[in-house]
Amino acid sequence: MILTIVAGARPNFMKVAPIIKAIHLANKAIPENIKYRLVHTGQHYDNKMSGVFFNQLGIPKPDANLGAGGGTQAEQTASIMISFEKELSNHRPDVVLVVGDVTSTMACTITAKKMCIDVVHVEAGIRSGDMRMPEEINRILTDSICDHFFTTTELANSNLSKSGIPEDRIHLVGNTMIDTLYQNIDNLIQPPIWEKFNLKQNEYFLVTLHRPANVDDSQNLKNLLDGILRSSYPYPVLFPVHPRTRKVLEEISYEDKQLMQMDPLAYLEFIYLVKNARCVITDSGGIAEETTALDIPCITLRDSTERPETISIGTNELVGLDPNNISPYIKKLNNGEWKKGGMPEMWDGKTSSRIINKLLDIYG
Template identity: 45%
Template sequence: MSSVGSRSAEVVHIVGARPNFVKAAPVVAALEKRGVRQSVVHTGQHYDDRMSAVFFRELGLPRPDVDLGVGSGSHAEQTAALMVGLEREFTSRSPGLVVVYGDVNSTVAAALVAAKLHIPVAHVEAGLRSFDRTMPEEVNRRLTDQLSDVCFATSPEAVGHLAREGVAADRIHLVGNPMIDTLLGHLDRFDTAALRRRLDLPDTYVAATLHRPANVDDPETVARLTKRLHEVADQADVVMPVHPRGRRAFEEAGLGGHPRMRLAEPLGYIDFVTLVRGSAAVVTDSGGVQEETTILGVPCLTLRPNTERPVTISHGTNRLVTDTELPGLVAAILAGDGIGTATVAEVPPLWDGHAGERIAAVLAGGDTAP
């Protein structure tokens, strides 16, 4: 570990989907300040401009040194294509360290290729567990953590999960959440009044985003969720940027048929977080949104039976809900009753905007960091 991230060895960051970009930006910036040689490889798992390129522009990430352009496909097709492209890239670059983020297919593909080429791997956002093996992300993060030489955890329970799975203590670092670094660093850009004017939004609205396979792959489930979202729209306008993964299913279910359902194209980072910040409540199945609403203080209704981020429930504004509960809970929020479940008043430990600096300190040789 002593040579990992040294200035003579290139650090290669692997990003492929929009949550990766938000997490990588503060790490890349912190390593840049330390003079570490680094490059960014974009796998192209998210390839639409609104899902990808706009994030690089808004977050100040350097243009990717490589864009593999893998695109979509089944899990097997996409992961195989990722591994072929990444093996070629790592063989030509011979990096000293590969840094992976989150739990998408790009993450596990890069970790597996690097491990087989004997290249050290660092996993940012290690140790999160939903304990639901039906989620592809759960498989990805478990495998990635076992392959990683360095595990950067965002919360104390993540440290505990890693320890119980046999990860050595000297491989685990509790550093906080780099996604929150990005959020806090751009706080003054989330102008809710300006967004309302531009999108012609009312003062009170609900923001929604759904993309998990369990919610968008089965037509019956989509039809049921559409009915519930229409019941929410009976109470307030619902603004929903529609993820490409679920677009066709929701269109076929008639989601846009309600006069107060406002379906939009995917938004860039600034616009999306501004939309969330200005909403009365958020309906989601996204892990990142659970974290962002925790910091922004916006009630978050997560349409999932579990979460790998329980700290957003104990320390934040998040609540796991079923579709049948959804309309009633939105009504309670709009009435000012709240849905608070947090047992601790303050934000999660180390979610203070300095996670990227802590990660860089470890990778650059163990210097102290905030």
């Protein structure tokens, strides 16, 4: 089997790392049974958002970097498609594997299918129902044309079945993000800010914000941060700032002694902070999965989520976009009344092996 694996943005790297490890394990049993090329689209081109992830997660140097970072959504999509078409023309695989829901996922799927190459989608079938999210559009377009679907939950299976996908093309395998978490849990790195600010386990809040609805409007972002700080007082609030959010914060010169702003962290440092946090406040679906696996309370600042299992089974709560909604949940946390979380089916660290075994069954 000849496989092209696509990664473009920070969440993708965490999803492909265990898949590549599973390929190497499979090839130990039958040498060169699987040949692969790793293609980095360059969607995230800042080292803190991509390069350091390759080093920490043991991802090999990409066979190709398309250098498609920057520009508008349309410009980035076009750049990825043009470059990926050339990549596939020069190195045609049996199948292309895409992960997640970023622009690279959708753009590379369209390109491959127009060249009559099969595409498999890892993390298929998840839906938020919110068409204002670029990721939701990417998910729907990708799943409408790819060939096989590797899913994280039964709900994702159901979403695909309702859209007319035959059952024999839908494969419940679990969550590769959890594979990565389990494979690295004993190698976490304490970031320098831990000692600098004399941080202690369970005595700080961790915040991440990057979605347009939360960060693009400066007054809205200010109100949200004010609400977070007010509700979490007197605990310090750690805030690794996404580049998108940084621009807005600089425009309004937002600072507060309780808020510890920092550059984005590498994976091992970030998960160290997640694992030891009192609570994580975020608008990221992936982080809600990690907090569920680590049994850390999570507050999601969105009106909808494509990962409802983190709420129905896990430690996550969906509170909407109103800053006033945060306080009741933190009061519940401080009173020791946070719900007891569990783990969704097959989130056991063995997802990547199931994916590779199924690919070998299909494409040999």
